[in-house]
Amino acid sequence: MKHHYDTVIIGSGLAGLRAAAEASEHGSVAVLTKLYPTRSHSTAAQGGIGAALGNEEPDSPEWHFYDTAKGSDFLGDQDAIEVMCEDAIRTIVELEHLGVPFSRTSEGKIAQRRFGGHTRDFGKAAVRRACYSADRTGHAILFALFEQSELQGVNFFPEFHVLDIVIENERCLGVIALEISSGEIHTFSAKATLIASGGYGKVFRTTSNAYASTGDCLSILFNAGIPLEDMEFFQFHPTGLYGPGILITEGARGEGGILINAKGERFMERYAPAIKDLAPRDMVSRAVMTEVREGRGINGRDYVYLDLRQVPEEVIKERLPEISTFCKIYLGIDPSGKPIPVLPTAHYAMGGIPTDVDGRVLKDERGSVIHGLYAAGEAACVSVHGANRLGCNSLLDTVVFGRRAGMAINSDLRNTEKGSIPQSMIDKAGDEIDSLKNRTGDEQAGTVRNELQSAMTDKCSVFRTEQDLSDLAGKINELKEKSKKIELKDKGKIFNTELLEAIELDHLINLAGAITHSALQRRESRGAHFREDFSERDDRKWLKHTFVFKTDDRLEFKYKPVTITQFQPEERKY
Amino acid sequence: MKTCTFNIKRFDPEKASTPRWAKFSVEMEQTERLLDGLIKIKDNMDGTLTFRRSCAHGICGSCAVKINGKNGLACQTLIKDMPDTITLEPLEAYPVIKDLVVDMSPFFEKNDKVMPYLVNDETPPDRERLQSPEDQHKILQSITCIMCGSCTSSCPGYWANKDYLGPSALLKAYRFIFDTRDNASGERLEKIIHNNGLWRCRSIYNCVEVCPKEIDITGHLSKLKRLAVKKKLLERK
Amino acid sequence: MKYKWHTGSIAWIIHRVSGILLLLYIFLHLYVLSNLKDPQKFESIMKAMDNPFVKIGEAGLLFLVIAHSLNGIRLTLLDIGTPTKYQKLLFRAAAIIGGIIFLIGAWPIMGGGY
Numbered sequence: 058m059k060h061h062y063d064t065v066i067i068g069s070g071l072a073g074l075r076a077a078a079e080a081s082e083h084g085s086v087a088v089l090t091k092l093y094p095t096r097s098h099s100t101a102a103q104g105g106i107g108a109a110l111g112n113e114e115p116d117s118p119e120w121h122f123y124d125t126a127k128g129s130d131f132l133g134d135q136d137a138i139e140v141m142c143e144d145a146i147r148t149i150v151e152l153e154h155l156g157v158p159f160s161r162t163s164e165g166k167i168a169q170r171r172f173g174g175h176t177r178d179f180g181k182a183a184v185r186r187a188c189y190s191a192d193r194t195g196h197a198i199l200f201a202l203f204e205q206s207e208l209q210g211v212n213f214f215p216e217f218h219v220l221d222i223v224i225e226n227e228r229c230l231g232v233i234a235l236e237i238s239s240g241e242i243h244t245f246s247a248k249a250t251l252i253a254s255g256g257y258g259k260v261f262r263t264t265s266n267a268y269a270s271t272g273d274c275l276s277i278l279f280n281a282g283i284p285l286e287d288m289e290f291f292q293f294h295p296t297g298l299y300g301p302g303i304l305i306t307e308g309a310r311g312e313g314g315i316l317i318n319a320k321g322e323r324f325m326e327r328y329a330p331a332i333k334d335l336a337p338r339d340m341v342s343r344a345v346m347t348e349v350r351e352g353r354g355i356n357g358r359d360y361v362y363l364d365l366r367q368v369p370e371e372v373i374k375e376r377l378p379e380i381s382t383f384c385k386i387y388l389g390i391d392p393s394g395k396p397i398p399v400l401p402t403a404h405y406a407m408g409g410i411p412t413d414v415d416g417r418v419l420k421d422e423r424g425s426v427i428h429g430l431y432a433a434g435e436a437a438c439v440s441v442h443g444a445n446r447l448g449c450n451s452l453l454d455t456v457v458f459g460r461r462a463g464m465a466i467n468s469d470l471r472n473t474e475k476g477s478i479p480q481s482m483i484d485k486a487g488d489e490i491d492s493l494k495n496r497t498g499d500e501q502a503g504t505v506r507n508e509l510q511s512a513m514t515d516k517c518s519v520f521r522t523e524q525d526l527s528d529l530a531g532k533i534n535e536l537k538e539k540s541k542k543i544e545l546k547d548k549g550k551i552f553n554t555e556l557l558e559a560i561e562l563d564h565l566i567n568l569a570g571a572i573t574h575s576a577l578q579r580r581e582s583r584g585a586h587f588r589e590d591f592s593e594r595d596d597r598k599w600l601k602h603t604f605v606f607k608t609d610d611r612l613e614f615k616y617k618p619v620t621i622t623q624f625q626p627e628e629r630k631y
Numbered sequence: 632m633k634t635c636t637f638n639i640k641r642f643d644p645e646k647a648s649t650p651r652w653a654k655f656s657v658e659m660e661q662t663e664r665l666l667d668g669l670i671k672i673k674d675n676m677d678g679t680l681t682f683r684r685s686c687a688h689g690i691c692g693s694c695a696v697k698i699n700g701k702n703g704l705a706c707q708t709l710i711k712d713m714p715d716t717i718t719l720e721p722l723e724a725y726p727v728i729k730d731l732v733v734d735m736s737p738f739f740e741k742n743d744k745v746m747p748y749l750v751n752d753e754t755p756p757d758r759e760r761l762q763s764p765e766d767q768h769k770i771l772q773s774i775t776c777i778m779c780g781s782c783t784s785s786c787p788g789y790w791a792n793k794d795y796l797g798p799s800a801l802l803k804a805y806r807f808i809f810d811t812r813d814n815a816s817g818e819r820l821e822k823i824i825h826n827n828g829l830w831r832c833r834s835i836y837n838c839v840e841v842c843p844k845e846i847d848i849t850g851h852l853s854k855l856k857r858l859a860v861k862k863k864l865l866e867r868k
Numbered sequence: 869m870k871y872k873w874h875t876g877s878i879a880w881i882i883h884r885v886s887g888i889l890l891l892l893y894i895f896l897h898l899y900v901l902s903n904l905k906d907p908q909k910f911e912s913i914m915k916a917m918d919n920p921f922v923k924i925g926e927a928g929l930l931f932l933v934i935a936h937s938l939n940g941i942r943l944t945l946l947d948i949g950t951p952t953k954y955q956k957l958l959f960r961a962a963a964i965i966g967g968i969i970f971l972i973g974a975w976p977i978m979g980g981g982y
Contacts, residue, residue, distance in 0.1 A: 093735065095778050096691040153759040156749030156812070158767060158774045165761035190774070196690065197774060204748035238728055267685040300662065303688045383688060386707055387662070503674020546678040549645045552729040555678040700872035718869050787877065834943055836876025836955055849876075850952040857949070 058236075058243045061475065062087040062212070064466055065232050065247040067219055067274055070099035071195070071452060072434025072459035073253030074202035076416075077211045079463025080249070084470055087245055089217040089234055091269060091557075094203050098255055098267040099455065102195025103379060104308035105172060105187025106152075106452035108145035112166040113185040118142045120177055121186065123624055125450060128174040128337045129443025130584035130594065131626035132287070132602070132619055137414045137439045139622065141450075144457045149188050152456065157201040159190050160376065170376070171311035174337035174447040180631070183311075183335045187449040192306050192379040195452060217243065218557055220486040222250060222277050222430075223478050227420065229430035230476040233486045237557065240550025242487055248473040249429050249466040252278070252410060252418075253459065256435040259561075260569045261403035261518070262510035265297055265304035275410055275436060276564035279571060283420060283427065284604040284615070286438040287408035288568070289576035289586045292446055293519050295341035297402025299360040301387055305380050305399060307448040309392075310334040312372055314365040316345065317396065318353040324361075329631040336631045339445040339585045342401040346519045355398060362396035401519055407446055407585065408575070409438040411604065411617075416462025422604040422617035429473060433462040440602065443619075444584020493559055498542025502559050505539050509562075512536075513569055517576060522589045526577045533570050540566060567607075574612050575603045596626050635659045635710060637668055639680070640720040641730045650727070653677075661711040666694055668717075669705060669731075681730040689843055692779030695722055696731050702781040702841040722784040724793070738780045741796050745804040745822055750815035766811040773806035773851060775844045782838035782848055794827045798838040798848045801829060805851045808858070817862070824859045832856075875956045879939055886936040893929060927974040934969050938962040 063084030066073045073088055080086050090097065109116035121142040126133055153159060153167060160168040169185040177184040190197035207213070216237040223230040231246040257272025258264040279285050295316070296305040310316070315334050318324050328344040329336035336344075349359050365373060370393045373381055377392075384390045384397055410432040411419040418430040434455040441454055512532045516525040540562055547555040581595035582588050601616040635657050642650040655672045666684055673680045682705070683693040689707040696705055697720040699713070725733035751760075776799065783789050783797035804823050808816040823829045829852065838848040873881075903910045916922060942958040950958070976982070 092685055092691070092693065093739070093778075096685050096693050098686065098691070100777070101686050101688070101690050150755075150757070150759055154751075154755045156807075156810070158770060158810070159759070161762055161764045161767050163764065165763045165766075167759050191771075193690075193775060196777070200774070201749070207743065208748045238734070267691060268687060269685045301664075301688065379690075386689070386709070501674060502678070503670070507674070547681075549643065549679075549729075551643075551645055552681050552732050554681050555673070558673075697869070697871070700869045720869060723871060785871065787880070833880055834876070834946055834955075835880040836952070837871075837874060839952055840874050840876070847952045849946075849955075853947050853949070856947060 058241065060087060060243060060245045062245060062247050063470055064249045064251065065089065065245045066251045066253055067232060068097065068253035068255055068434070068436070069094035069203070069213065070097035070253060070255055070434060071198060071202060071455035073251065074199070074206050075456045075459030076251050076253060076433060076463035076466070077206045078202065078209055079460050080466045081206070081209045081211050083467040085212070087212045087214055087247070088206070089214045089219060089232065089245065091216060091218045091237070093215045094213055095200065097199060098270055099199045099452070100196045101265070101267065101304065102452055103192040103304060103306035104311065105170060105189035105194050105449040106149065106198065106456070107172065107175060107186050107447070107449035108149040108188055108453065109142070109186060110146055110149060110167060110169060110188065112162055113169045114177070116177060116184050116186055118145060120179060120184070121145060121175070123179050124175050125441065125447055126624045127180070127629060128445055128447040129441070130445055130629055131596070131600065131621070131624070132290075132443030132583060133441050134439065134620040135622040135624065136620045137441045140414050141441050141453060141457050145453055148453065148456050152198060152201065155201050155205050157190065157198050159188055159197070170308055171335055172448045173307045173310070173335050173341065174631070175449070176332065180331065183332050187308065187311065189308060189376070191375070192308055192377050198452065198456070218560070219254070219273055219277065220489070220560075221482060222252070222274065222281065223482050224281050224427060224430065225476070225479070228428040228476065231478050233478065233483060235490070237552055240553060242483060244478045244483055246475060246477050247429070248470050248475050249431060251416065251462055251466065252430070252432040252436050253434045254436045256406045257565070257568050258403045258406070260510065260513050260565050260572065262507070262514040263297060263302040263400070264403035265294060265302055266403065271561040271565055272436070272568045273561060273564045276567040278410060279567060279607050282606065282608065283418065284411060284422070284606045285408060285571050286411035286602050286604055287440060287444075287575070288571045288605060289579050289603060290407035290444050290584055291403060291572065292338055292405040292407060292585050293342040293401040294338055294404035295345050295401050296363050296399040298383060298387060299398035299400050302402035303383055303387065304402065304404065305363060305383070305397060306377070307338070309363060309365060309377055309380060312376055313368045314363055315367075316341070317362045317364050318348045319355050319357070320353060322353075324348050324353070332631045337445055337447060339587075340631065342519050343587060345401055360398045360400045363399045364396040365392040366394070366396065368393070403514070403518070405446055405451060406435055407438065407440070407442040407444065409436050412437045412439055414439060414461065415465035416458055417465060422602070422615045429469070431462045431466060433458045444586060490556065493556060494545055494548050496541070496544055498544050500539050500542040500544070502543050502555065502562050505536055505543060506558070506562050506565065509533070509536050509566060509569055517573055520587055520589050521576055523577070526573055529573050530570070530577065533566060533573060537566050570612070571605050575605050575614070578614050579603060600626065632658055632660060633710070633715065635668060635713070636716045637672060638716055638718045639730070641680070642727050643679070643729055659710045661709070663710050664706050665698065665708040665710065665713070665717065666705040668710070681732050683732055690777060692777035695779040695781045695784070696720065697722060702785045704779060704781070704843045707843050722780055724784050724790050725780070735780055737793065738783055738797075738799065741783070741800040742778070742803055744796060745800050746807065746815060746819045747803045749807060749810060749813050751812055752814065760812050762811055769809045770806050772846045773802050773809070776802055776806070776846060777844060779843060781841045781843060785837040785841045787835055787837065788831050788833055792827065792831065795831045796823060796828050798832070798852065801832065801852055801855065802846065802848050805855055808855065820859060820862060823855070829855055829859060875959050879942070879959050882935055883939045886932040889932050890936060893932070923978055926977050930973045930977065931970055934966045938966045
C-alpha cells in the first residue's frame with residue numbers, strides 16, 4: 058500500500074511526538090512505530106526533566122549550560138547546549154500547559170529535585186533542577202504529548218516496522234515499512250522524514266532499555282552511507298537493579314539515597330567530595346565498578362547497595378513509588394527497610410545520527426546535509442551530551458530538539474517537491490524479507506543475540522582496553538557470519554516476530570561494530586568512554602567528534618572539531 | 632531452578648482456523664519473569680511462538696496476557712509466585728491475531744471517545760498553571776495507567792457488550808475530569824453518562840484485581856458516578 | 869480456561885441470579901394472590917404449601933431475599949464512597965450476617981419453633 062504525507066516520523070516517543078505536533082500545524086503527518094505509541098520507551102524515563110525554573114531554590118540557565126558542558130566532558134557542542142538550556146524553561150512551561158501532571162510544591166508550582174551533575178553557581182553544590190512527576194516523568198510527558206497529537210490529527214501507524222529509508226541523490230524520499238499484523242509492505246512517500254526511533258541499548262546484555270531499543274533506523278542509515286557520530290560513548294547508569302538491570306532513578310539519590318560498599322562506607326565521598334552521590338553517571342559507574350574490582354562489592358560479589366533507609370518513608374511513597382514497586386516485585390525488598398543491590402546498566406546512547414541544531418541530518422563531518430532527512434532524540438547526536446549525558450537532560454533534549462526539527466521541517470517543506478519511492482526499492486525490501494525467510498543453517502537468532510549482548514557487556518562497558526575491544530571486534534565478525542546461518546521457523550506473513558527479531562539482530566550486530574571500532578580508535582578516556590590503557594583525557598588529540606562511515610563493509614573514521622563557545626575545557630572534578 | 636510447564640493457547644490464522652494448545656517444558660529460576668520463559672521458548676524451542684513485549688518491567692503495557700485464568704503482565708509475574716504448570720492465553724474479548732497477540736485497536740478506540748486530552752481555552756500564564764499538591768493527588772492514581780488492557784479485557788460487562796467503554800477509558804475520563812486545570816469536565820462527563828458508559832460498570836472489581844499498577848479503578852468510577860448523579864440532580868433543580 | 873472468579877465477580881453473579889429468580893417469584897406470588905377471590909381454590913393452594921418441597925422452596929426464597937438485599941446494601945455502601953479495600957470484607961460480613969439471618973428464619977419455615 059502506498060501512502061503520501063508531507064512528513065513521516067519514525068518513532069512515537071517524546072521526540073517524535075513533539076515534532077509531530079509541530080509539523081502537523083503546516084502539513085500532513087504520519088507517525089510510524091513498531092509498538093503502540095504509548096509503549097515507546099520514553100515511558101520508562103523516571104527521574105525528571107531538567108530546567109532552571111528555580112521553583113525550589115535559585116537557579117539559572119547559564120549554570121545548567123555549564124553543568125551540561127562539564128558533564129559532557131567538554132565534548133558537547135556548546136552552541137547546541139546553549140540552545141537547549143536557554144529553551145528549557147519555555148519547554149517545561151509548554152509541557153505543563155499541554156497537561157503533563159507534574160508533581161507540585163506546596164505553592165502549587167512544578168516540584169524540582171536534585172540530580173546528578175546539576176549544580177548551582179558553576180559547581181558549588183547540588184541544585185534542584187529536575188522537574189518530575191513522581192518517578193514516572195517520561196510516562197507522564199509521553200501520554201500528554203500523545204493525547205495532544207491525536208487531537209491535532211496526527212496519523213498514527215502502530216506496529217509498523219521500518220525496513221528501509223529511501224535516499225536518492227542526497228535526498229530522502231520516505232520510508233518503506235512492514236505492517237506487522239498483515240505482513241504487507243507499505244511505502245510512505247514524504248517531503249520530510251524524521252528519525253526519532255530512540256536508542257539501541259539492546260546491544261548489551263545488562264541494560265535498562267526495552268526489547269524494542271534495537272537502533273534499526275541508525276543501522277539502516279549507516280548502511281546507506283550516512284555516518285554515525287560518537288558511537289563509542291554509551292552511558293552506563295550506575296544504579297540498575299541487580300539481576301534484571303532495571304533502572305533505579307538517579308532521583309533516588311537526589312532525594313537523599315546513598316551508595317555504600319561491603320564495609321558500609323559511603324564510597325562516593327572519596328570519588329566526588331563536593332557532590333558525592335550526585336556526581337555524573339560516568340563517574341559514579343566507574344566508582345561502583347572500582348569498588349567491586351577492589352573486592353568491596355557486597356559479599357564480595359559484583360554489586361553495591363543503594364541505601365534509601367535514611368530517606369523518610371513518606372518521601373519514598375510520594376516521590377519514588379515506582380522504583381519501590383520494582384524493588385518489591387523483582388527482588389522482594391522494601392527500600393525503606395533494606396538497601397537495594399545495584400550495578401551499572403547500559404542506559405543511554407550519547408552517539409547517533411549526526412544532526413545540526415535543527416535536526417537536519419549531516420552526511421559528513423563538514424556539515425553538509427541530506428535534504429528531507431531529520432533526526433531527534435536519542436537516535437540523534439546533536440551533540441548536547443558529548444561524552445556523558447547528565448540525568449534529566451535526555452527528556453529535555455527530546456522535547457527541545459523534537460520541536461526544533463518540526464519547525465525546520467515546516468520551513469523546509471515550502472521549497473521541497475514531493476518525490477516518489479522507486480519500485481525497485483520496494484522490490485528490494487520484499488526480496489530481503491524473502492531471503493531472510495529462505496535462509497538455511499543451524500543457528501538460532503536468540504543464541505547469536507545472547508552471545509553478542511554478553512560479549513558487548515563483558516568487553517565494552519564501563520572499563521575498556523585495546524585487547525578486549527579487538528577481541529570483541531573479532532567476535533562481532535564471527536557473529537556476523539553466524540547470523541547468516543540463522544534459519545527461521547516462522548515462514549508466515551501475519552505477525553512474524555521471529556522475522557523481525559532476525560532483522561533487528563542484523564542491525565544490532567551492525568551497531569555493535571560501529572561502537573567497538575569507534576572505541577578502539579579513541580585512545581583516550583573521556584566521559585563514558587574509559588580506556589584503561591589510555592586513562593587520561595587528551596584534549597590536544599581527541600577534543601573532537603568521531604564520525605564513522607561504512608563503505609563496502611569497511612569502516613572509515615573522520616573527525617569533527619567540538620564547538621566551544623563559553624566554557625574552555627578544564628579538569629573535571631566534583 | 633525448577634521445571635515449568637508452559638501450556639499456551641496458540642493460533643496461527645495462516646495454518647488453522649481454530650486455536651490449539653501447546654506445552655513447553657522450560658528450566659526456570661525462581662526469580663525469573665514469566666516473560667523470560669516465553670523468550671526462552673522462542674529463542675531455543677519454537678521460534679514461531681508469538682507474543683508482544685518491550686520494556687520488560689511493567690511500564691510499557693505490551694505483554695498483558697491471561698495467566699492461569701487471570702489477566703496480568705508477563706514481565707511482572709515471577710516464577711516463584713506461579714504453580715509448576717502455567718497456562719497462558721491471549722487477553723479475553725479482543726480478536727486474536729496470532730498466539731498471544733490480540734488486536735488492541737478496539738481498546739484504543741474506546742479511549743478516543745472520552746476526550747482524552749486536557750482542554751483549557753484560557754490564555755495560558757507565562758509560567759506553569761498552579762495546582763496544589765492536594766489537587767494533583769486527586770489524579771495521582773489515574774495518571775499511572777499504562778493502557779495494557781488487562782482491566783477492560785477482564786470485565787464481564789465488556790465481555791457481554793463490546794460497545795461498553797470499559798474501565799480503562801472511563802478511568803481516562805476521570806483523569807481529565809478531576810484535573811483542576813481542565814475546563815471541559817462537564818462536556819466530558821456527558822460523553823460517559825450513557826448506557827454504554829459509566830452506568831454499565833456493575834462494581835464487579837475484576838479490573839481492580841488485575842490492574843498491574845494497582846489502580847483502584849472501580850473506586851474512581853464510583854467517584855465519577857457520584858459526580859454524575861450530583862450533576863443531573865442539580866440540572867433538574 | 870475459564871476466567872478466574874474473585875470475590876467481586878462471585879458477589880456479582882449471586883446478585884444477578886438472585887435478582888432474576890426473585891423476579892420470577894413475584895409472578896408466582898401474584899398468581900397465588902390472584903386466587904384470593906375463590907376461597908376454595910385458595911385453600912387448596914395453601915394446603916399444597918405444607919409439601920416439604922415447597923418448604924425448601926420457601927427457605928430458598930428467604931436465601932435469595934437475604935443475599936440480594938445484603939449485597940445491595942454492600943454495593944450501595946461502596947457506591948457512596950466506602951473504600952474499595954473493604955469490598956471483600958463487606959462481602960464476608962454480608963455472608964456471615966446473611967447466614968445467621970437465614971438460619972433464624974429458615975428454622976420456623978421448616979417447622980421448628982422457638
